[in-house]
Amino acid sequence: MKNTLAFLLLMFLPFLAESSELYEPIKTFQADRSALSRKYSNALSEEYFERFGRLYEDWLTTVQDMDYGALSEDGKIDYLAFKNYLEKAVFFHDKAFSEYKEVADVKDFADELEAFYIFRRSAQKPDAKAIAAQFTDAKKNLQGKIEQLPSTTPYSSWQKAELAADVIGSLQETLEEAYLFYNDYDPAFTWWVKKPWEELSALLESYEKALKAHYENFIVKDDGSGIIGKPIGAEAIKKELEFELIPYTAQELIDEAERQFAYCEKEMLKASQELGYGNDWKAALEHVKNSYAPPGEWPGDVYDLAVEATEYVEKHDLITIPELAKETWRTKMMSPEAQRVNPFFLGGEAIIISYPTSTMTQEEKLMSMRGNNPHFSRATVQHEIIPGHHLQGFMNQRHKPYRRMFYTPFWIEGWALYWELNLWDKSFPRNASDKVGMLFWRMHRCARIIFSLNYHLGNMTPQECIDFLVDKVGHEYANAEAEVRRSFEGNYGPLYQIAYMVGGLQFYALKAEMVDQGTMSEKEFHDFIMTQNTLPIELIRARIKGETLSKDHRTSWRFLD
Known part of the structure; x- marks a missing residue:
């Protein structure tokens, strides 16, 4: 018995030492919410809206009544993250309740x-x-x-x-x-x-x-693409950005994406010239697409790419990678059905590989292989495994795991995208074909900002988004269609697709402040980020800089400026 207690203490003492004073309130809120969700199962009823409205309001009052000045530095960060989370919950809960009331007479x-x-x-x-x-x-x-x-x-x-x-x-x-x-x-x-x-x-x-079926077709439901999403409009986008602590308008982010895209086009021209295609970078892109590997060999090649990326960041002493993190990632193959929505890799503890099967048409097989060629994939394997999503998930389970409630794609996808930007600067691409592969993905993330925000603003239809990806970025048509379907019919929030590049630029700007200015080494910077779990990046910035934000802090970090 004594040995068991000693073992448990050894396991949990490091975790408890990392927790702030907000640990118990946050876990209690989560337990309250889960208990009520099980009790009030009809989420489209007045009973449900009223009860959860009280839950969010009561907890927001509880948090606001805390003595902010008496909290530790981590406690202050957790306070701001928790208050922001609850304010977002109240706003969108009230919005959903108002929309429900507009149609509630049906019952x-x-x-x-x-x-x-x-x-x-x-x-x-x-x-x-x-x-x-x-x-x-x-x-x-x-x-x-x-x-x-x-x-x-x-x-x-x-x-x-x-x-x-x-x-x-x-x-x-x-x-x-x-x-x-x-x-x-x-x-x-x-x-x-x-x-x-x-x-x-x-x-x-x-x-x-x-x-x-009882509606007037003032707003087109299906533009012919067969992709049916739910654009949220300018006001909802504005509020979503505020709660993600992004101090820019949708149009400012679109403008930045276009600037980033223009940079990529200039670099693409250089790579195209290296490959002998002059200023026709789309011809160079075709050349790289056609470098695809045979289906039977490809899973092994993906494994080798993941090992290569891990060895690269270790060789250059860029981040600490626990041995168990290197041991425990795995590979899977993606089904043909899933590839209709996810034409490229997905990752985490397992990298899920998109490649054709015998059930696909000849055209579908070629699109899948061309879209997942070795030079494209070299830029995404490290995004999915190490130092990207797998390492994130591994560390999130071990450092301040209670913060996972504050999940934000700007941290999740932004971190993985940041490494694509960082490795580009470090000459990770070995040759012009690798450069084309990395630039293709960077252009793709810029395009995600442009088409997804314009879609939610009502400026583009799904079919226009597909055509934009094919014409502007050079996607295979089926892959472009799957990407747009994933964006608007998948289980993703309205800002998810912009979070890759925007979050990546946040981390990139923070690195410039902390590493390029000589405050800390690059490895120290990366290791610190991995101990903070998922938070709005502006709050991580305050913590790493040792800044104390006000109790009523509102986003102010103009990281693009």
């Missing part, structure tokens, strides 16, 4: 239905006959609403129509859970309620389908 027949699933939580024996009558009445009311729907004013957008449909879908799902809790376990309930429920459930599904 004005459902008061007793909601009372039923709330009653079910008590696990008490229900009045089965009364519930059967309630279901029958609701079915009659619902039938009337379906019949009247064509004569009512359509929703002004397909997004609003889908929200109305989702309200009914969420109601149906929650009711089904309550129904199944009693069905067959309570003979009287089963005898009375089974048939009324089956009829009501089928009608709810019909109503959901009808609502989804």
